[in-house]
Amino acid sequence: MNNAKIAWITDTTASLSEEFIKKNNIYVVPLHIVINQESYKETIDITQKEFYERMRKEDSKFQTSQPALGDFVNLYSKLKEDYDYGIAIHASSLLSGTFQTSVMxxxxxxxxxxxxDSLTGSYPLSFLIKKGIELVEKGLEINEVVAQLNGLREHTRLFLVPSNLDQLKKSGRVSGGQAILASLFNIKPILAIEDGGAKIxxxxxxxxxxxxxxxxxxxxDLETKSVKKAAIVHANDLxxxxxxxxxxxETFPDIETELMMLITVAxxxxxxxxxxxxxVSE
Incomplete structure (x- = not known):
């Protein structure tokens, strides 16, 4: 199937640049951001920066929702005309229903x-897509590409430090009592996206x-593996x-770095x- 025409599909949690998306003909299905019951398509109706600015200023209810089934149905009906098959790499199925909707x-x-199922999001998801494209271009068979990408999933790292626990409390991830105690004692939880889920x-x-x-x-990680690049993710705090x-x-002069806005799902x-x-360690 080396001469097959392949479509690459992902969603907006991949944080890919517009330039990379266009260059590689990647089809990106947007997640929806819901502010006080009003729905916006991420990156189309509202940027991540605009979302965080509204979150900072407004006392509104902020939520996200997966793409509608119809969004994928329309896309795949069109792709079917032009491509032999598609490779879809989506945000962790434990964090969003996007993967299941895409398959359906x-x-x-x-x-x-x-x-x-990338079992992650943000920078590691973009890494897996780029790696997949690179492996296909090298002429690897699709089952080998999938095996290599699946193998890389356990070497992805995404650690997040919330600046305060207000939003975690609002979203029901921590109780009010815990949030008050944490702010009194200035405790910072370190969250990880690991094995597909979020954990402290x-x-x-x-x-x-x-x-x-x-x-x-x-x-x-550098003691046993190599890391070529690290991404600094931030929720609109440049x-x-x-x-x-x-x-x-300064600490790792050999590692390339990239600044990236944190995906709104997180x-x-x-x-x-x-x-x-x-x-991502290799």
Whole structure:
């Protein structure tokens, strides 16, 4: 199937640049952002920056929802005309129903689809897509491409440090009592997207300790594996993100860095000012 015409499909949690999407003919299905029951298509009706600015200013209810089944049905009906099959790499199926909806739509219109549950989102998801495209261009068979990408999933790291627990409390991820205690004692939870789900990895007392924790975890991975690039993710707090990037550059001069806005699916729970570090070990 090396000469087959392949379509690449993903969703807006992949944080791919417009330039990369166009260059590689990637079809990106947007997730929906819901503010006080009003729905917006991410990156089309509202940018991630606009979303975080509204979250900072408004006392509204912020939610996200997966793409509608119809969005995928329409896309796959069109792709069926021009492509032999599609490779869909989506956000973790434990964090969003996008993956399941994508698979269902392909079955409905009889479009041949190779679906891959990334078990992550944000930078690691974009990494898997780029890697997949690179492997296909090298002429690897599709089953080998899928096997390699599946193997990389356990080496993805995405750690997030919320600036405060207000949004986690609103979204029901922590109780009010825990949030008050944490703010009194200045406790910072460190969240990880791991095995497809979100979990609290650790709790530290200050932001300085949280940053040190992130750097140490990258150091640990470098003892046994190689990391070519790290992404500094932020929920519309460029100033702190640049400071973290500078620290990563000074500590690991051989690692390339990229600044990236945090995907809104995560930001809805962690809030404005969240800072994080992400990489994939090879």
């Amino acid at each position: 739509a392909a079955e409905m219109v009889d479009f041949k689809l190779v679906p891959l 990895k650790d709790k530290v007392r200050t932001e300085k300790k949280a940053i040190a924790w992130l750097i140490n975890n990258l150091k640990k 100033e702190r993100a640049v400071q973290l990037e500078k620290l990563v550059n 930001g809805v729970h962690t809030g404005v000012g969240t800072l994080g570090l992400s990489w």
